[in-house]
Amino acid sequence: MSGAATDRDPAAGDAEDGWTIVAAVKQVPDSDEVGIDPDTGRLDRANAPAVLNAPDRDALEAALSIRDAVGGTVTAITMGPPTATDVLEEAVAMGCDDAALVTDRAFAGSDTWPTSYALAETVDHLDADVVVCGEETTDSSTGQVPPGIAAHNGWAQLTYVEGVDPLPEEGRLAARRDVEGGHERVAADLPVVVAVAYGEFEPRPAGLHRKLYAENDFEPMELTADDLGIDADDVGMDASPTQVGGMETVEPVDREKETVETPAELLDALADEGVIAR
Amino acid sequence: MTDAEAGDAESAPSEVDRAGDVWVFIEEHAGDVMSVSWELLTEGRRLADDLGDDLVALVIGEDVGDVADEAIARGADRVLVADDPVFEPYRADPYGTQFRALVEERIPSIVLIGGTHTGRDFAGRVAVPAHAGLTADVTELDVDEDGQLLARRPAFGGDVLATIVCPEHRPQMATVRAGVFETADPEPEREGDVEAVAVVVEEADALTEVRERDVSDTADITDADRIVAVGGGTEGELGPARALAEALDAELAASRKAVDEGWVDGARQVGQTGKTVRPELYVALGVSGAVQHVEGMNDSEVVVAVNDDPNAPIFEHADYGIVGDLFEVAPRLTTALEGEADPEEVLQ
Numbered sequence: 001m002s003g004a005a006t007d008r009d010p011a012a013g014d015a016e017d018g019w020t021i022v023a024a025v026k027q028v029p030d031s032d033e034v035g036i037d038p039d040t041g042r043l044d045r046a047n048a049p050a051v052l053n054a055p056d057r058d059a060l061e062a063a064l065s066i067r068d069a070v071g072g073t074v075t076a077i078t079m080g081p082p083t084a085t086d087v088l089e090e091a092v093a094m095g096c097d098d099a100a101l102v103t104d105r106a107f108a109g110s111d112t113w114p115t116s117y118a119l120a121e122t123v124d125h126l127d128a129d130v131v132v133c134g135e136e137t138t139d140s141s142t143g144q145v146p147p148g149i150a151a152h153n154g155w156a157q158l159t160y161v162e163g164v165d166p167l168p169e170e171g172r173l174a175a176r177r178d179v180e181g182g183h184e185r186v187a188a189d190l191p192v193v194v195a196v197a198y199g200e201f202e203p204r205p206a207g208l209h210r211k212l213y214a215e216n217d218f219e220p221m222e223l224t225a226d227d228l229g230i231d232a233d234d235v236g237m238d239a240s241p242t243q244v245g246g247m248e249t250v251e252p253v254d255r256e257k258e259t260v261e262t263p264a265e266l267l268d269a270l271a272d273e274g275v276i277a278r
Numbered sequence: 279m280t281d282a283e284a285g286d287a288e289s290a291p292s293e294v295d296r297a298g299d300v301w302v303f304i305e306e307h308a309g310d311v312m313s314v315s316w317e318l319l320t321e322g323r324r325l326a327d328d329l330g331d332d333l334v335a336l337v338i339g340e341d342v343g344d345v346a347d348e349a350i351a352r353g354a355d356r357v358l359v360a361d362d363p364v365f366e367p368y369r370a371d372p373y374g375t376q377f378r379a380l381v382e383e384r385i386p387s388i389v390l391i392g393g394t395h396t397g398r399d400f401a402g403r404v405a406v407p408a409h410a411g412l413t414a415d416v417t418e419l420d421v422d423e424d425g426q427l428l429a430r431r432p433a434f435g436g437d438v439l440a441t442i443v444c445p446e447h448r449p450q451m452a453t454v455r456a457g458v459f460e461t462a463d464p465e466p467e468r469e470g471d472v473e474a475v476a477v478v479v480e481e482a483d484a485l486t487e488v489r490e491r492d493v494s495d496t497a498d499i500t501d502a503d504r505i506v507a508v509g510g511g512t513e514g515e516l517g518p519a520r521a522l523a524e525a526l527d528a529e530l531a532a533s534r535k536a537v538d539e540g541w542v543d544g545a546r547q548v549g550q551t552g553k554t555v556r557p558e559l560y561v562a563l564g565v566s567g568a569v570q571h572v573e574g575m576n577d578s579e580v581v582v583a584v585n586d587d588p589n590a591p592i593f594e595h596a597d598y599g600i601v602g603d604l605f606e607v608a609p610r611l612t613t614a615l616e617g618e619a620d621p622e623e624v625l626q
Contacts (some may be wrong), residue, residue, distance in 0.1 A: 005355050031434070116406060137432075141550065142414035147402030148360065156485035157370050159399045174489070180312065181545040182493030184367070188486045194508040199538030241411030241447035245428065247440050252577045256597035263610040266582065267597055275504075275580050276526070276615075 018072025019129040019166070019190075023063040024058040024119055024149070025076055025091060027084040028139040055134030057094075058201040062164055062194065063132040064095050065201070066173070070166045072129075073097040077122055077273040079107060079115060085220055093206035093214040100126070104225040109237030112140075116148025118235055121228040123191075124153055130173055131193045135160065146195035156188035159195040296386040297448035299334045299356075300326040302542030303377070304349055305392050306339045313498050314392030314456035315381060316352055321419060321459040322390055323353035328421050329460070330354060331387060336380065336421025338373055340366035341470075350470035353462065357470060362477040368396055369486045372479040379478045381408050386449045388427050390419070393453040406450050411444025416452040417554065427452070432550065457500030457554035457574075495543040497529060504528035504559045507548055507575070510535040511564020511585060511604060516542070518608035519563050525615040531555065533571045549574035561606045567592025584608065 029048035063074045076091030079102040086101035102122050107114065123131045131150075135241050136143035143159070150157035163176040167187065174187040178197050206214075225232055233239065260266045270276045302322040305312040319335060326333040331455040335349035336358045346357040346493075353495055358380060364372050381389065391397040405412035418430035418439070422523055426443055427450040433440040444450040499505060506523040508516055510533065522528045534541035536547060548555055560578035564585060566573060572595045575581070583596035584604045593599040600607050 112402070112412065113406060113409065116402070136551070141433075142412075143398050143551075144402045144405075144412055144414055147374075147399060148406045150370075151374065151403045151406035157399070157403070158486070159370070160395050178395060178544050179368075179491075179493060180307075180396065181495040181497070181543060182491070183488045184491040184493075186369070186486050187489055192485075239407075241409060241444050242413060242442050243445065244441040245441040247433070247438050248439060250432070250439050253595070255581060255595055257593065257599070258597065259593075259599050259601065261600070263600070263607060263614050266598055266611065267599060267614055270559065270580065270582070273580050273597075 001010065012257075019070050019168070020127050021063050021066055021072055021074045021130045021132065022123050022128040022134045022199075023060050023074055023076045023096065024123070024124055024131060024145075024190070025050070025059065025078050025087050026053045026134075026137050027078060027080050027087045028053045028137055030079060031138045044228065044278070050083065050086070053092050053134055053137045053139075055138070055196075055198040056087075057134075057203040058196050058198060059132045059134040060091055060094050060096065061201040061203040062161070062196045063098060064204065066130060066132070066164055066166050070168045075100060075126055077102055077119070077126070079103070079118055079122075083121075086269045088220045089214040089218060090206070092218050093211040094204060095207075095210060098159070099218070099220040100223050100225045101220045104232075104235075106225045106230070106232035106236050109240065110150055110235055111144055111240035111242045112144040113241055114235040114239045116167045117152050118225070118228065118230060120149045120152030121230055122223060123149060123193075125223065125228055129190045131155075133193065133195045137197055143195065146193050150193035154189070155191075156192040157195075158186060158188050158192060161194050161196045162200040164194065164196075279317060283625075284473055293385055293448045294446060297385045299332045299384075299386045299388075299425060299454065300329065300336045301336055301386040301389045301449070302354070302390045303389070303397065304335050304337045305394060305396055306342055306345050307396075308335065308366065309341075309345075311345055311348070312392055312394055312396075312456070313461065314394060314397075314454065316461045317456070317459040318390045318392060318454055319349065319353045320462040321454075322388075323462070324357050325388065325419060325421055325427075326355075329387070329425050334358060334386065336360075336377070338365050338376055339370070345474045348464065350472070351464035351466050351468050353468070355470050357472045358475050359472060360475050360477050362479070364477070364481050364484065365463075367488050367491050369484065369488060370400045370403055371485045373400045374475065375479050375483075377404045378407050380475060381410065387425070389449045389451040391451065391453045393455045395466060397453050401451060401453050408449070409447055410449045410451045411442075412451040412453070413442040413444075413449050414453050415550065416442075417453045417458045419452070419454070425496055426450070426619070432573050436550065436569045446526060457552050457556065469560060495545055499529045499531045499548070499555055500547050500553050502529035502555065502557050503557055504561075505531045505548075505557045505575075505578075506561045506563060507531040507533065508542065508563050509533040509565030509571075510534050510539070511566070512536065512541070513564075514541045515605070518612070521612045522561065522608045522615075525562070525612045526559070528557075528559070528561070533565045533568070535566075562592050563608055565592050566590050567595055
């Protein structure tokens with residue numbers, strides 16, 4: 001748990017055995033189904049079905065494409081209750097070799113700090129060369145966990161990644177990053193945490209046989225706080241620096257909602273509003 | 279301070295008690311400062327005045343002396359400058375390490391960072407090792423009577439505004455969306471201290487290497503008075519939208535869909551994970567109107583929507599709507615704006 005640069009593992013990214021790739025995914029409430037309770041004004045998440053966070057499908061594709069290029073294995077991991085196994089099965093159906101459920105009551109109520117800590121310990125435990133995450137989750141939209149994992153372990157990070165280019169002979173991973181107003185190509189030492197830009201990777205469909213295997217025969221390994229050497233006091237709600245202090249619904253802005261038929265009519269209206277000259 | 283807290287007075291003061299200043303990170307790339315940094319200096323000035331604390335600007339880069347001077351003109355009491363070639367161009371690990379060292383040494387109360395890709399990239403690299411609270415994509419800032427930061431951010435696509443607090447850890451960090459705060463004019467006669475801090479990063483320790491960098495689209499849609507925004511309905515055919523933008527003297531902007539498809543650069547994205555804009559006129563062409571998009575343009579003065587789907591949610595957020603094919607409507611608008619008779623109306 002240090003932010004300083006770690007000594008590079010000489011075996012990291014060994015080209016002969018391929019890379020140990022970990023894809024970190026999350027189960028989230030289906031954002032299309034999350035409503036607001038009309039009585040309390042609170043979010044009603046309980047009734048929304050739980051699904052794989054959509055940006056994580058891109059992460060799985062990126063992870064699998066790295067394996068296609070350099071060999072090795074892809075292990076999907078998720079932190080959550082036992083029911084989160086569903087998203088791991090989806091990952092295995094897509095082609096992941098293995099999967100791990102990081103689960104412990106001690107993790108309940110974690111904000112991004114303990115979440116990234118627990119995942120950092122997990123990917124370290126798995127001896128990851130590359131960790132691939134989605135850009136952000138649809139239920140909390142912070143995008144903070146991938147840099148958090150990298151920071152906890154003192155590893156390199158590449159966020160907003162639109163394309164990956166493994167360089168096994170250098171023991172590095174190069175990536176095209178989306179930066180404000182343009183792009184850059186960055187090469188990072190292994191181990192590295194990658195967060196892929198949503199919409200930039202075309203997720204492969206699950207094969208039928210793989211799907212049947214994932215649903216019927218596959219069991220993910222389970223990792224508890226104890227397995228990972230995590231003290232229960234360092235995770236969960238009490239170890240979370242941030243708290244939700246309140247929620248309020250946003251009042252919609254009052255708009256005219258006037259339908260106009262022709263461009264000329266529109267321009268007249270805009271001229272009356274004073275936003276264009278006519 | 280409550281009695282219970284006062285009872286602990288014999289032990290070392292907590293980081294909450296020791297924390298002081300309001301910090302704003304000034305994001306600079308090759309001499310150009312992102313406008314969100316100046317927005318945050320203006321907002322940070324307000325918070326620092328409320329709290330009775332100093333406003334400190336943090337500038338990291340190479341040859342950034344002019345940026346430090348401008349930060350004072352724009353409201354900073356003090357500027358901390360880490361000036362070294364290792365910081366140009368930006369990389370998460372050198373920035374994160376330097377910023378973290380300063381945060382841990384000086385324990386600011388509040389740290390505000392622009393919610394750009396760069397800001398969101400390295401903020402976690404500071405907050406995690408410092409065990410600071412970090413709130414993402416903030417659109418409103420305030421302090422309560424105890425001096426605690428109230429960071430408000432849209433949740434669940436903008437239907438809800440969540441207030442995030444950080445009671446027991448310092449600093450209280452936030453990445454703040456570009457465009458939500460106004461920028462005050464600089465006052466060149468303002469005085470302040472510029473401090474060159476020790477650079478704690480060496481190139482040999484860097485974990486990453488930037489091999490190419492191409493930043494050509496430096497448009498800033500957050501300042502635009504008029505915007506023409508394109509969405510999935512354009513199917514990537516941006517000619518009519520560009521022509522209309524030119525006729526209106528407007529900036530081109532885009533929904534997330536149009537950015538994800540690669541039609542428009544991400545710097546022009548409006549909404550959640552993009553920017554907040556507040557132009558006088560916002561023309562949405564083929565934008566469906568997902569809440570995540572609307573959240574970023576709802577403060578526009580007048581909103582026009584053109585969409586061929588009469589049930590598109592964007593019409594609920596528009597003052598004037600035309601249900602129709604944007605490939606017919608936009609050129610007719612352009613023609614009319616250019617002062618020529620609309621051929622279809624002449625025929626009627």
